[in-house]
Amino acid sequence: MAMKYDQVVSAFDPVLGLEVHVELGTKSKMFCGCATLFGAEPNTQVCPVCLGLPGSLPVVNRKAIEYTIAIGLALNCSIAPYSRFARKNYFYPDMPKNFQTSQYDEPICKNGYLDLEVETEDGIKEFRVDIERVHMEEDTGKSLHVGGATGRIHGADYSLLDYNRAGIPLVEIVTKTIEGTGKYAPLVAKAYVKELRDILRSLGVSDVKMEQGSLRCDANVSLRPMGEKKLGTRSETKNVNSLRSVERAVRAEMIRHAGILETGGKVKQETRHFHENTGETTAGRSKEQAEDYRYFQEPDLIPIAPADSWIDEIRKNLPERPSERRKRLQSAWSVPDKEMAAMVNADVLDLVAETVELGADPTKARGWWLGEIARIANENEKWAGELPISPVNVKELIDLINAGELTDKLARQVVEGVINGEGSPKEVVAQRGFKVVSDDTALMEAIERAITTQPDVADKVRNGHIPAAGALIGAVMKDTKGQADAAKVRSLLLKHLGQSE
Amino acid sequence: MIRKSANEMAASLASGEVTSVELTKAHFARIEEVDVKVRAFLHLDTEGALASASVIDERRKKGEELPPLAGVPLALKDVLVQKNVPTTCGSKILQGWRPPYDATVVKNLKKNGVVILGKTNMDEFAMGSSTENSAFHPTHNPWDLTRIPGGSGGGSSAAISSFEAPLAIGTDTGGSIRQPAAVTGTVGVKPTYGGVSRYGLVAFSSSLDQAGPCARTVLDAALLHEAIAGHDEKDSTSIDAPVPKVVEAARRGDVKGVRIGVIKELQGEGYQAGVLERFQESLDILSGLGAEIVEVSCPSFDYALPAYYLIAPSECSSNLARFDAMRFGLRVGEGSAEEVMNATREAGFGREVKRRIILGTYALSSGYYDAYYGSAQKVRTLIKNDFEKAFLSADVLVSPTAPTTAFKIGEKSDDPLAMYLNDIATIPVNLAGICAISIPSGLAKEDSLPAGFQVMAPAMADDRLYNVGAALERELLAKWSKPLLDFAPELA
Amino acid sequence: MSESELDHLSSELDLILSAVARVSEVAKDDIAPTSHPLPLLNVFREDVITPSLTADEALSGAPAKEEGRFKVPQILGEEA
Numbered sequence A: 001m002a003m004k005y006d007q008v009v010s011a012f013d014p015v016l017g018l019e020v021h022v023e024l025g026t027k028s029k030m031f032c033g034c035a036t037l038f039g040a041e042p043n044t045q046v047c048p049v050c051l052g053l054p055g056s057l058p059v060v061n062r063k064a065i066e067y068t069i070a071i072g073l074a075l076n077c078s079i080a081p082y083s084r085f086a087r088k089n090y091f092y093p094d095m096p097k098n099f100q101t102s103q104y105d106e107p108i109c110k111n112g113y114l115d116l117e118v119e120t121e122d123g124i125k126e127f128r129v130d131i132e133r134v135h136m137e138e139d140t141g142k143s144l145h146v147g148g149a150t151g152r153i154h155g156a157d158y159s160l161l162d163y164n165r166a167g168i169p170l171v172e173i174v175t176k177t178i179e180g181t182g183k184y185a186p187l188v189a190k191a192y193v194k195e196l197r198d199i200l201r202s203l204g205v206s207d208v209k210m211e212q213g214s215l216r217c218d219a220n221v222s223l224r225p226m227g228e229k230k231l232g233t234r235s236e237t238k239n240v241n242s243l244r245s246v247e248r249a250v251r252a253e254m255i256r257h258a259g260i261l262e263t264g265g266k267v268k269q270e271t272r273h274f275h276e277n278t279g280e281t282t283a284g285r286s287k288e289q290a291e292d293y294r295y296f297q298e299p300d301l302i303p304i305a306p307a308d309s310w311i312d313e314i315r316k317n318l319p320e321r322p323s324e325r326r327k328r329l330q331s332a333w334s335v336p337d338k339e340m341a342a343m344v345n346a347d348v349l350d351l352v353a354e355t356v357e358l359g360a361d362p363t364k365a366r367g368w369w370l371g372e373i374a375r376i377a378n379e380n381e382k383w384a385g386e387l388p389i390s391p392v393n394v395k396e397l398i399d400l401i402n403a404g405e406l407t408d409k410l411a412r413q414v415v416e417g418v419i420n421g422e423g424s425p426k427e428v429v430a431q432r433g434f435k436v437v438s439d440d441t442a443l444m445e446a447i448e449r450a451i452t453t454q455p456d457v458a459d460k461v462r463n464g465h466i467p468a469a470g471a472l473i474g475a476v477m478k479d480t481k482g483q484a485d486a487a488k489v490r491s492l493l494l495k496h497l498g499q500s501e
Numbered sequence B: 001m002i003r004k005s006a007n008e009m010a011a012s013l014a015s016g017e018v019t020s021v022e023l024t025k026a027h028f029a030r031i032e033e034v035d036v037k038v039r040a041f042l043h044l045d046t047e048g049a050l051a052s053a054s055v056i057d058e059r060r061k062k063g064e065e066l067p068p069l070a071g072v073p074l075a076l077k078d079v080l081v082q083k084n085v086p087t088t089c090g091s092k093i094l095q096g097w098r099p100p101y102d103a104t105v106v107k108n109l110k111k112n113g114v115v116i117l118g119k120t121n122m123d124e125f126a127m128g129s130s131t132e133n134s135a136f137h138p139t140h141n142p143w144d145l146t147r148i149p150g151g152s153g154g155g156s157s158a159a160i161s162s163f164e165a166p167l168a169i170g171t172d173t174g175g176s177i178r179q180p181a182a183v184t185g186t187v188g189v190k191p192t193y194g195g196v197s198r199y200g201l202v203a204f205s206s207s208l209d210q211a212g213p214c215a216r217t218v219l220d221a222a223l224l225h226e227a228i229a230g231h232d233e234k235d236s237t238s239i240d241a242p243v244p245k246v247v248e249a250a251r252r253g254d255v256k257g258v259r260i261g262v263i264k265e266l267q268g269e270g271y272q273a274g275v276l277e278r279f280q281e282s283l284d285i286l287s288g289l290g291a292e293i294v295e296v297s298c299p300s301f302d303y304a305l306p307a308y309y310l311i312a313p314s315e316c317s318s319n320l321a322r323f324d325a326m327r328f329g330l331r332v333g334e335g336s337a338e339e340v341m342n343a344t345r346e347a348g349f350g351r352e353v354k355r356r357i358i359l360g361t362y363a364l365s366s367g368y369y370d371a372y373y374g375s376a377q378k379v380r381t382l383i384k385n386d387f388e389k390a391f392l393s394a395d396v397l398v399s400p401t402a403p404t405t406a407f408k409i410g411e412k413s414d415d416p417l418a419m420y421l422n423d424i425a426t427i428p429v430n431l432a433g434i435c436a437i438s439i440p441s442g443l444a445k446e447d448s449l450p451a452g453f454q455v456m457a458p459a460m461a462d463d464r465l466y467n468v469g470a471a472l473e474r475e476l477l478a479k480w481s482k483p484l485l486d487f488a489p490e491l492a
Numbered sequence C: 001m002s003e004s005e006l007d008h009l010s011s012e013l014d015l016i017l018s019a020v021a022r023v024s025e026v027a028k029d030d031i032a033p034t035s036h037p038l039p040l041l042n043v044f045r046e047d048v049i050t051p052s053l054t055a056d057e058a059l060s061g062a063p064a065k066e067e068g069r070f071k072v073p074q075i076l077g078e079e080a
Ligand SMILES: [Zn+2]
Pocket: A029, A032, A033, A034, A045, A046, A047, A048, A049, A050, A051, A167
C-alpha cells in the first residue's frame, strides 16, 4: 500500500538532481550546415557529417558556443578558459556515429547557481539550486517503431530512422544534488525547470518547447531517512515533457521509493519512464551494469579557448534576468502579488508584457490574457501562448473596445473568432457583422418601439419605478441583436422617460 | 609514354604531343596487361576517367589555361571517398558502397584536372604494412611478385612502380605512404598533419592520419602535393596557412649549409645491413653536396611503437563503430539491430581490424585508460619534445624509411609484433604531426631490392623535404645512370 | 568469432598488451598528454545553412529503407 505524500515527507528526506537538455535554436546543426527546422520531410536535412558517413568530419558551430556561454553566464557559471569535446561511445541506431560528440571532464561552463522563488501553500519560499555544469553535445535521430501491438519499441518488428534531428546542438544543464527541499521537492523541481525555461527563452537561445522536445528534463530522485547523511539510491526518470509532469514525476518517485524503503526493500538504480496519463513511472534499463562509454578527447575537433573579450561581449548582451524583470513589471504595472503570481503561474507574463509594449493598458491586457483567453486555453488543455492569438490581436481588441466599437460581450466572441482562425479582431468584427449600435437615432427608434410594445412598463418607469427599466432595456438589446451598449441604452431610456439614476 | 614522369607527361599534354584521353587509355592498357600480376587496383573507373580526360582535352583545345597536372592520370587509395565510385577501404563491410560525396582531396584533384583511374588496394582500413590484410586480395611488389609492396598503401605504391599510373594518393597513419614507397623504389610524402584535408578520408586514427602524394620523382610528388594541399573549412584540424612552396623546393635541390640530423635511435639493431649501407651512402652524398651532418638523439622513440599501438587502435575502435549495418554497407544476420550489427561486423571485418578494435576498446576502458591510452598520449608529448630538441640542431632529420626491404608475402602474417616493427622509423613522425618523405636510396646488396631514405622536417616545413629529396635524387640518378625503377624486372 | 579464432586472438592480444604496456614506464605525472598533434584552438564555422543531401542521396547506401527512412531491425532497449 502506497504511503501518503505527507507520510513520505515526514519519514524521508528527498534529494534531487535535475538534468535538462535544451535544443539550441541555431539555424544550422552543431557540426554541419544542415538546417534545423522542425517538421521537415524525413532525411532531407542530413549530410555526410550528421549521417556519420565514413570520411566525414565535424566543425563546431560558433553560434552554438556563443549560446552555451550565454546560458552559462545567465546561470552564474564560470566559463572554462579551455575545454574540449569528447566522444561518448555506445551503440544505438539513432546515433549515426555510434558515439555522441559531447563534453566529459572539460565542460565549457561550471559551478553556477539559480535562485528560485517557489510558491507553496505556505507562501513564497526561496531556494538556491547549484549548477554543476553546462555542456554541449548533439541530438540523435528519431525512430519510428513499426509493427507489434502498440507502436512502441517493445514488440516492434523493425524501426524506421529519420536523422533530421541528428546533430542539432544540445546543451545539457546538470544541477548538483539539491538537498533541503523537504516536502517542497516536487515544487522546487518544477520551479527550477520553469525558471530555467524562462531564462533560456529570454536569452533567445532556444524555443524551449517541452511538448516538441526542445527542452527535456530527466529527474534524479532519491530518499534517505530523516537525519541520515548518506544519500539513498537514486532513480532517473527520463524525458519528462511538461512542467506539470516534472512536479508529478518527482512526487510519484518519492512515493514509490518510500513504499519500497518503508517495507525494508532496496531501491534499484535504474532509468524510469514517466507516463502522463497514469502519473506513474515504469522501469527502463537497469543501470546496475553501468555502461562504459570509453570517453576520450574528440581528435577531429579543436579545443575551445574563448577569449575574455568574447565572453565580455556575450555578458554585455545578456538580457534582463526574468526574476528581475518580473519585479520591474510588477511595480511598473502596480499589480498586487497575487495577480502577479497568477500571471506567472499561467505563464502569460511575456504575453501581457508584449501587449503592454504595444500600448495597451496593463490591467486590461492582463484581464484578457488571464480571463477569456486563459479560459479557452484551459478548455483545450493548452497554454495560452500556444493558441493562435497574439499580443497584437489583443491590443487591437482593446483598442476596439476603447473606441466603443465593441462591447465586452462582443469582444469575447471576437476572441473566440480569432482563435478559430477567422482573422484579426477587425476581420472577425467585419465578418461576423458585429457593429455596436451607437447611433442615437437608431437607438431612439428601438427605444420608441419598446415603449410602444410595453406601455405599462414605460408608465411604471415614468412614475419613478426605475428597476422596471430592465425589461425595456432587454427589449432594446434584443431588437439591436445585442450590438448596442447596454449602459448607453439605459441612460437614453431613462432620460426619454424623464428619469435619472 | 607511361614510363615518363608526371611532369613530363604534363609537358607532352601541354605541347599537344599527346591527349589526355590517349594517355589515360595507355595507362588502362598497361593496367590490363600487368595488373593480373600486380593486383594494385580494387576498382577501375574507366568510364569516369575517360570522361574527365576528354573534358580536359576539350578545355585545352579551346586554349584554356590549365593547372600543371591537368590531364595526368592518378590512382586513388580506396580509403578516400569519391562520389558514386565504390569505396571499400579494402574491407568487405563496405563492399558495394558508393559514397554520395567527394573527399576534399578528390575535389582538389578534380579541380586540378587530374584524371582518376580507379581505386587502389590497401590493408583493410589502412591497418597493416603489407597490403596482405586487404579483404579482397594481396598486392604484389613489381620488383618481386612474391613479395609485399608495403602497406597499408601497397596498391598505390605498386601501381606507380609498375607504371600503371604516374601518380597516386596514399594515406599515412604510421608509415603507410613512406614504407610502401621505400620497398617499391618510389617517392612518398606524409605531409604535415593538417596540411592536406582529411575530409572524406575514411578515418583509421584521426589524430595520425594524413593523405599525401606517391610518385616516381620528387618533383612529381611536389606537383601533386600542391594540387591536394591547403586549408579546408570542412576539416577542423586543417591548418589555415599557405601551402609550403614544395614545387619550388623540388626544383631547387640545394643542400649547401643544410644541417642534417641523423637519429641515433633509428639505425643499428633490427636494420638490414644493405639498407643501412644505402642509407650511409646517401648521407655521404649529401655531405659531399655541402650539407652538415650531425647526430641527434631521440631517446623516447623507443616508446613510439607501443604508444602508436595504443593510440591508433583506441581511435579506430571508436571511428569504426559506425560500421554497424544500419545506414550503409554490408548487412548480414537476423534478429535485433544489435544482433545484426554484431553479425555484420563479424562477417565484414578481417582479423587485423578485429584485433585492433578489441585492443583499442580495452585501452580506452575505464580502469585501463590511464595506464594505456593516457600514458600513450604522454609518450606522444615526449616524442614531440625529442623532435623539437633535435630540430634545434638540425634543419631536417634522416633515417632509413623501413628497417628492411620487402619481405615475402605470408612471411610475417602470423606475427603481428614482427609486422608492427616495419613502422618503427616512420611512426614517430605521425605521433608528432610533422612531415616526412621517403625517396629511393638504391638497392640493398643482399636481395637487390629497393631501400628508402627518410627525411623529416618540422610542421609546415614540408618544402625542406623536397629540397633535400631533390638534391639526393639528382645525385643518385647520376650515379645509377638511369631511374631506379628501370632496374626492376619487366612485368609484361 | 569461432572458439579457435578467439583463442588465437586472445593470446596475440596478451602479447601485444604486454608489449605496449611499456608506455607507462615513462608516462610520469608531470607530463601533459598530447591529444592533438597541432596546438590549434577555436576552429569554428559560422551558423549558416549549407545544402544537405537529397533524401535519395542520403538513403542511397542504406541496406534497407522505407518511406524515406532507414529501415533497421528491431531496437532492443530504451523507450525513447
Ligand atoms: Zn548535416
